[in-house]
Amino acid sequence: MSAEEASKVTVDAAVNAKPEQKQQREVQGKPNKPKSSKKATKAIELKTPKGTKDYADREMAIREQIFSTITQVFKKHGAVALDTPVFELKDILTGKYGEDSKLIYDLKDQGGEECSLRYDLTVPFARYLAMNGVSKMKRYHIAKVYRRDQPAMTKGRMREFYQCDYDIAGTYERMIPDTEIVVTVVDALQRLNLGTGFIVKINHRKILDGMFAVCGVPEDKIRTISSAVDKLDKLPWADVFVEMTQEKGLDPEVANRIGEYVKDKGGVELVQKLLQHPELSKNVKAKEGLEDLALFFEYAEYMGLDKNLVSFDMSLARGLDYYTGIIYEVVLVEESVKPIKVAQATAQLSISKPDGDAGKKKGSSDVVDESQVRVGSIAAGGRYDELVGMFAAAVRGKKPNAKQMVPCVGVSIGVERIFSILMAKAKKENDVRSSPVQVFIMSVREGMLKERMEIAKRLWDAGIPSEFMYKTKPRLDRQYEACDKDQIPWGIMIGKDEWDRGCVKVKNMIQKDEQFPMGQDIPLDGLVADLKARIGL
Template identity: 50%
Template sequence: MADNQELLLQQIKEQGELVRKLKAAKESSEKVKEEVAKLLALKSQLTPEDAAPQKFTLKTPKGTRDYNPQQMTIRNDVLEKIITVFKRHGAECIDTPVFELKEVLTGKYGEDSKLIYDLKDQGGEILSLRYDLTVPLARYLAMSKINTLKRYHIAKVYRRDNPAMTRGRYREFYQCDFDIAGQYDLMVPDAECLKVVSEILDALKIGDYVLKVNHRRLLDGMFEACGVPADNFRATCSTVDKLDKSPWEEVRTEMINEKGVSPEAADRIGEYVRLNGGTELAEKLLKDEKLSKTKAAVEGLEGIKLLLHYCELLGIKDKILFDLSLARGLDYYTGVIYEAVLTQPIKVGNEEQTVGSIAGGGRYDNLVGMFDSKNKQVPCVGVSIGVERIFSVMEARVAAGDMRVRTSDVEVYVASAQKNFLDERMKICAELWNAGIKTEQSYKKNPKMLNQLQHCEETGIPLAVVLGDSELKRGVVKIRNIASREENEIPREKLVEELIARIAALNTNMNGNK
């Protein structure tokens, strides 16, 4: 907007105020007309662009959304619970830029590479928005020559998909990852990742769940034993991955028609992927005629056995299901793979929502080496918590009235029933802020008592300090409990002390009622 246009807008605003004042004061219609004419003259100077400054549809980009205070409160509460678990396991926090050199992302996501957002060429560098937090982690480890790290990373990632936004899926969304990098003994960090997921889902109280596990080496061995050519393993694997959404018959057809798997091989695969169980299943498969002859399958099955043993020691074996149909979409997994699935639909109001997969991950031992000039590997294993699904469940619960959230933490509202108390209110606010008390007041000079109390009720502020002439003269103030409407007089100099005691009592009550 040009400078003089901005000034013009200011003049129009002032002239408008003047006209309103004159009308309110019931000035002579002649006088009002005169000023209205001036206003119209000013408005006529506006270019059409300024008169209608908003010419495009006001919206956020496709597939994105704003998070309002209620959504942010839900999101921050969920993340706080998750971070508590990450920190309990000693994880450190890192962050990486929102964009990477395009080459860093190239060749990491298979078919999904087409979903990557590219930036315009910015003076020689070709940049893309990050697609996940795993590839940036691998780039970070290789670039910083770090061999061991246990880190969490919570940040937004970008996928130019056509997501079903009604189901809580967006093009910009939060990922929340926990990974352990380092050359360690088999399945020890892998088992801890499952423990972390189970602690998180328990803390979130989101319902019953099962932690499905499988092993990429077992899948490879299974494909080999069933007669799938080696260069067809990944493609077949990504077809198996669809079993959580499609029936076997459809998956079989895709294998045969699109992935070039023979009908006989597909049928053999079909026998295996129906299997799930625990240690006894791994034992049984180790004796399976075909699998026991395949090195990869034996390695995978031994791995699963060890993982289940560690899960027993960690006290989570009853949550684990060894499931041969679990495949995971991403190319880069090399060992154990996991997925946490809610076993019950979630109740929201009077309806039930099927949520399904709520966390996933696995071992990827070759990804860091792809960034190292000498192909030096840093083995990694990790898990990603599906926080967006968790957020949308919580949002739906709030919308259905099953859950309440307060979007601010204010404890005390400083109010006055009478006019000209702004100065006094300000002094008291400053005193309370300086004492660390979360305090608010009206930004109006002479707010109405009813509006002030309504604000407290609507936003859940538990206490109000109510100022009045007669009380101040007697050296007292009133404290009002908003819920009970009870009011007590307190000596002015004891106000801070008394409020701190009352807030502590309220917090104790709240925690006691949880």
């Protein structure tokens, strides 16, 4: 029995115990002793659920810095905030995520509606627009999403993780918002100072569809073959070829033709070349997609986007069902320059396997360097013109009318990977102080709790973060230690003599003050002003 199964059995036992029994036991427990003393006989596992973790003080400081940087950039482009519930009606999520739908977390049926935890922030946004008849909105949303994926926590791939989304909904002229989205995400990533390069891969669903048609993929296989192509960032061509031909029954001839196309990567010159391509340029959809990308490169230049950051990549497909136009993926350059290692490492990995299937997993994922798999991707998105109309249609049971079609384009930044990078950087530079406290209020002798409390009240009222030791008669050395431990920069020393004169001593606890090595006498009346000046408030 694996550790996970064992823990499950224990949990089941607890769950099956009748609630009344449990309550009874607690009530009978002797007062003032831990209520668990009897229950403790069945051990519970003290951990967070698989694929989740806690973020404490120093980590939170980094994370708040990331969110604030990203939020500022989104707002700079005119986005307003939207918050949606963490779970949606199950039906809202159904049929939106292709092969990944199996990764959705469902809530238990407890006699109400059937709900699922959100899988991303895009579908809830589209649901919001459709539900409220909103036809135009630039919104950002920073929140957690949930996927029952195989976690690789040390590298930032989790089952509960944050996404930072920015989307533009509305009927606008071709490719203008699409390009601004990329400008926005590049701006945000650059301001985060990752200390590592990245590139934005772009492609277009219509180019893919056109290409598949030109290669001879039957129409009913286009989406599934597209899913196979999407794995090319994690698997070598040979594996994808096998998936296409053996698993998905594609003619090897056709697969080989696809193989020729998806090798292509480049900039605007590749777009121009393909616009001249004897077959592709004759496919209406492919031509439309290529013209879109030509406009993208034109506008990107106007908006000052560094062209070396963008790569038109014919192998980028994106798994989700709802994309209809341009698609993006931002990858860290560190990873993307090691394609061979990626291919080798990941050939053994079973992809996206929910843990219910864990027992059936072939091979061992222990040997895989998981940093090389997909987590190299730090942002992704694209255009989805039909999702909102799809909701409107589902309600009325008819095709959406023109007013209900709300074209959207957006991007999602996955911050867990970014967090890992910045946390490692901060640890190296040892520059994360977590305590917000600026002043520690100490008594020199005799406790003086009343006086310390009075001073604290004055400082709190003035907005100065302050603490004192929760002890009636603390020793001075203990107070110094507490101050040191949290690196609190300023100390207030209350002594009987000074207090009788209406003064306290203020001391720099980090740097020695040559002029006032024992602290400086400050009258109570001027204390707040004095400290504000020292702290820079």
